[in-house]
Amino acid sequence: MTTIDTSLYLSNQPKTRIPSADLGKDEFLKILMTQLQNQDPTSPMDDTQFISQMAQFSSLEQTMNMTKSIDTLVQSQLISPVIKYSHMIGKEVTYQAIDPDTGKESGSTSSKVVAVSQNEGWAVLELQTGEKIYADAVTQVTEPELNDKTEQDVDA
Template structure:
């Protein structure tokens, strides 16, 4: 005689349910199917009400999908170094220059930002003088188009 594994009995199965404050599409369909299976045959569920519930569920699901897509788009734009540093185009930046061969510090150099790119998640500023520097190497930023006087003598009315 063969013995039957007791773990195969439904009464021995552990079932834990986690209540959810939201109702998703699958949950709604389960409720709807249960309603249809257990309805009174002499007074069936109103078909218009069922179609209305399905339309409401579909609309809600589409709105949720759109919101999720917008959130993902916004997060991807906030993460982009190019977007983050694009306001630097046209600005004068000062940075510590280094000798490319020896790595020795040279003088602080100033040049205008003409483009922003990225490499491995880092923003790289392309400068008018042909140099490319990481955005975190900037020591000072100024408006390249400003004609700000340096002293009171330069102000004329």
């Protein structure tokens, strides 16, 4: 024998309604359906008015979807390590060099950053020497020094 779930009785449902500040597509469709159900049968809603409301709803939904997509794009750009560290291109960085044979630190080395890439979510600085280092290995960032030849070219 089947039993009835008493939690589904109307008397057991919450009596207070919590209003929402958002009017979404579900609410719009409910209003539209209520309008259609309660219209005067002797003078039904004009079909152009109905089509106009549907067009407004469609436009609103597309705008909301576009807004959500733009927000997602902006958030993804803000957390991108390439964007975050792109200002370092052209800067001179000092970092702890690692000896590839021993794996031990071999002192501080400096080089100019020529590109920034990403590896498993981490920013990788590509240096003028051809070496690639993680951005968190950098101990100092400076403007590159101009050599005598470059200074003469700038003055001329």
